[in-house]
Amino acid sequence: MARTADHDARRRQMARAARDVALDEGLSGVTVASVARRAGVSVGLVQHYFSSKGELMQRVFVDLLADVDSRVATIVEQG
Structure with a gap:
């Protein structure tokens, strides 16, 4: 059976x-x-998913902004 990877994960x-x-x-x-x-992965795997350090850092910032948005939404919902 072939392995399947959760690429977004x-x-x-x-x-x-x-x-x-x-x-x-x-x-x-x-x-x-x-x-x-x-x-806990190889350098090659990081390079497979991110073509540059800049692309990787962009993903970090996008994820951080999503986290902030989620926290703000929770606070707004709580009044």
Whole structure:
């Protein structure tokens, strides 16, 4: 049976790893290698999903903004 990957989950996993590296080491600490290490995947897999560090960081920012939007919506709903 062929393996199927949840590609969006993989991207989220790597974006979370990049965010965590940035929080711990600053933006200069975010490299493909450090993200791969933190995510527990190979450098090649990170490169498969993100063609550049800029593309990876864009995903981090998109995910962070979605989280902020969700939190604001919850606060608004609660009045």
